[in-house]
């Protein structure tokens with residue numbers, strides 16, 4: 600069995616919880632309060648910048664030039680393409696330029712940058728994979744189950760259920776499987792753990808937006 604199939608099996612219960620989260624259910628039916636979406640968008644702007652840097656780090660650590668190019672394109676995608684989506688919502692929602700990252704956002708982005716810089720490259724690739732894969736699954740789920748055609752979050756939904764995004768996700772899974780195929784058993788286990796930790800942090804990211812998470816001091 601491919602590493603990715605086994606990895607998804609391990610996080611499937613977590614994924615099931617993610618699609619049931621009030622944030623995603625309310626995004627799906629369009630009833631998500633604007634302040635929660637606004638909080639999410641502002642935090643996601645910070646997340647995307649850091650995620651782009653983590654992908655660039657991974658790109659520079661890979662050996663195969665096709666893989667270097669792929670992660671470099673993912674990094675550009677995170678920063679350029681997704682920012683366009685953010686900018687449209689930023690004007691509409693009136694979001695500030697600079698945002699203090701929430702505790703969860705800082706935890707997640709620091710985890711990713713740490714894995715990208717200091718772990719085995721196979722583990723680093725596994726750590727960034729849930730960001731692609733879970734969004735693809737959540738995007739498809741929401742797209743298939745939506746009923747409200749006038750959903751104010753339509754732009755967001757279309758981004759993650761589109762064909763172009765599906766191709767990027769497919770490529771990220773393929774490269775990670777390729778890296779796993781020549782990794783030792785203990786590295787493969789570490790890859791599962793990084794994949795699972797990042798998935799847990801994805802859950803926490805949505806939860807923190809729904810709770811409008813604050814710093815205690």
Ligand SMILES: Cc1ncc(C[n+]2csc(CCO)c2C)c(N)n1
Nearest residue numbers: 643646650673676677730731734804
């Ligand atoms: C918390 C959080 N996690 C994942 C994504 C999705 N995402 C961000 S960048 C990227 C790759 C694009 O090249 C993807 C799929 C998000 N927006 N916010």
